[in-house]
Amino acid sequence: MGTPRLELSGVSKSYESGEQSVEVLHEVSLCAEAGTVTALVGRSGCGKSTLLNLAGAMDFPTAGEVRIDGRSTASLSDGELTALRRERVGFVFQAFQLLPTLTVLENVELPLLLAGAAKTAATAMDRLRWVGLEEKAASMPYQLSGGQAQRVAVARALVHSPLLLIADEPTGNLDEASGEQVLSLLREAATRYGAAILMATHSAEAAAIAEVRVRMRDGRIQAIERQ
């Protein structure tokens, strides 16, 4: 279908713990395409979060290569990595991770502010409207429910129209109804904004919205299922 936004080829990751090194990812290869949702599923500790961090260029593989938009993350300088995050990648976390001292609107605006973009408030408001929380714009994060906070987090992750959205258990802390709302937003983000979404999840409902399901076990890809 679309072009691959994210490509992992033969990626391994090991952590040094004392004398020995533990390999938590072993020769993983996969790609994520524009407008599609890819779900990573597998038992706790199988390496999903590790993989997401590599994919979001927050961490780097011990072997193999991660390419975002055709560029290998390991070859980029600090400045280029920051620029990459500002322009192409968005993150959603399990625990909403809104900044408690900023208003809802400012939280959504933040990536644009950090990037020094113009008309930040209008764009942020637009995204808030999209997640249906326009009226909460001036609220503080602690005044939101968990589901609302996660919707704000989704709005924030998409405010700069990233090519790639990384979501680590976005519904992990939510009840069923809120989880569904967030999932439909992610789904829509892929179709409407054309983002490639890579999501780690334990929930069947979440996995169900994905075009591609990557089943992992002990740091390896066990199977890739397409719908």
Next chain:
Amino acid sequence: MKLLRTLILRPLRRDLLRTALTILAVALGVAVVVAIDLAGDAATGSFRSSMQTLTGKTDLEVIATGGIDERKLAALVALPFDVHFAPLMEAQAIVAGIGAVPLYGADLAGAPEGLAVSKGLAGRLGGGKSVTLEIAGRTHALAVGQTLDSGGEFLVLDLAEAQRVMGRYGKLDRIDITVGAKEDFARVEAAIRGALPVSALLEKPGARSEENQRMLRAFRWNLRVLSYISLVVGAFLIYNTISVSVVRRRAEIGILRAMGAARSTVMGLFLAEALLFGVVGAALGVALGRILAGGAVRLIADTVNALYTTSRPAALELTAGEVCAGIVMGAMVALGSALGPAREAMDVAPVEAMSRGAREHRARLSWRRGLVWAAVLAGLALGASQAEATGGYPVGGYVAALLAIGAAALAAPALVLGVNRITKPLVRRQVYGLLAGRSLTASLGRTSVIVAALATAIAMMASVGIMVASFRETVALWLDTQLRADLYVKPAGQSAAGEYPALAGEVQGLLRATYGAAAVDFFHGVPLHFRGERATLGAGDMEVVRRYGRLLFLAGQDRDAILRSLPGRDRALVSEPFANKHHLRAGDRVTIPMGEQVVTLTIAGVYYEYSSSQGYLIVDRSTLLKYLPGQAATNAAIYLAKGADREAVLRDVQLRTAAYGVTVSPNQVLRKSAIEIFDRTFAITWALEAVAIVVAMLGAANSLLALVLDRRRELGILRYLGASAAQVRGMILTEAAFLGLLAILLGLALGFALSLLLVFVVNKQSFGWTIQFHAPWGLLGAALCAVWFVTVVAGLYPARVAARLEPVDVVHEE
């Protein structure tokens, strides 16, 4: 105990740097207090002359203004009691290559002839057979007869020989009296009293050193109070550290309480943490203080010398009692400042175990309530500042200062919010401005405490700066009026305040005959004991002062009429400090001992004077010589005739007086050296301020570091959202700059209030002089810029820590 280990000690160890910073801050605060105390004791405690230790036990001593007639000794010795009298002379001798050394004349019957040299001095003299001394303008070569087995540096001559070299035949400076053990002390004392002229002072020997201590107490008190500032700043820091500790561990405290821990246990835990900081910090502080005292003692001795009297620093003594006192002080300050946060910990409800800890904790501080209390304290401070001195101490002034600091601390939250609101539109453009402002206002309590701590240090700097500058300006203006003569002549060699080496008699005639001089004013300085305090009895030619001088009298007094009224009459002028100290006004009468008599003088006027807080009582020369015939002049002022060539006259006077060991200084040189002495006097003050600022900086670094560590996760998220390391660093530095700015604003306001207190209340009540207010804006501005810069520098390390955090680790750690 186990709880203490896991809940308090372990986190401390994990945060080693912050723990170290807090302890260091306490240590510095305690060190300054200990150092000032030790050095003050050493610099002012050794007034008992080395000679007194040599003569052994003395029960009584006789002194008199202008000396005691030697013939009185015969009358005393004739008294039918078992009493021993030791007549003494005292003067400063200038030893070539060494400087001024005390020279004593004493009854050395039976000892080898010639000069006796103390062991301490003998070493420096290099074992020569003869020593050349300059005394009262004359040079004497004296053979060394013996070395005395006694510490210190001094010389002793036989009495008659001493009178000869000092040029004071028939006079004694002091008679030491030892009363036999079997005698009825009161009877003996009464008999001696009866045999002495009414003007002589018969005292217990402790009285003089008590008099000295009394003279210095205002000075030492002010120094001591100044040294407490660092401790106050340290207290703010402990408060801050324990607050952070409580806020961070709310969830843990909640769990403990849910598991059945008593409220008192929780409170005890945090007090124990504070106690740990206090005791460890104070122990370090005492050791550090002992080291600092070594440097401070020189500075303090300089000041004492310049303002009060000769002081030879004694050895520093750190007793076990002082060590304990230092540690107890640290512990008390720590406990006191931790009380608030520990009480807050105690009030954490068990349900907060479920809360998500520090991040959700809202500052409970109400800025409105703070502002109301600040106004109340400010009002009380104003009231306290109006109080009269109590027992010579400006207690009201100190209380007012403390209240003002409290008011500023309480106003801090309102200031933080206010400034944040004002700067919002400016800062909004820069994302880290927004983030920094928000994070500071979100942790309002913490921010306020650190702002208050910094502000206190800054206020101290500003207020003392203003006070010193005002004083300096006042002194400079006063010197203009005081130093009207063109040339000043005084005996060579440095002498401390309150000491008056005599001009050689021949000099008077020589100066009077100076070609080109319009008038010569001879001044006589005589140490005076007045109402248990020291002062100086001075005499000058009032007609010359009236015609050429510019003596400045308190408002409403007619200078010309006052000065005209003095010659030939028992009338006197008093300096402002003298008048204030003894509650005297023009028209009042005072009685003072002069020669054989007790004279009643009417005070004609009060004049401004800034060279001695002990004060002057001035009479006309004719009056002095009437009661103290033959009293030598101690210095002279020469007013040149119109058109006279100053350089030529200077050279001429120098040439003609060359044989008499005098220095002749032109007006400007004297003025310059007066200002230099002034500056040296305040060196210790600046040193104290520097320490307070350093403590505050440690606090700023400490708090910022805490802020960074507590927001690790937020900072990680920022990086995920596209913040560069530079932006994170910029944000922390912006916070530092913001903190600095707030502290400077508050500190300047507080400093201004404190400077008013220092200038118009504390100084006036402690030293008795009126200082004109003068704010050194340029200097102050530069100093504040420097402080601001340093605050930002203090943010560098925390900023680096923030920029180096691994986003992946901090976001995922739970």
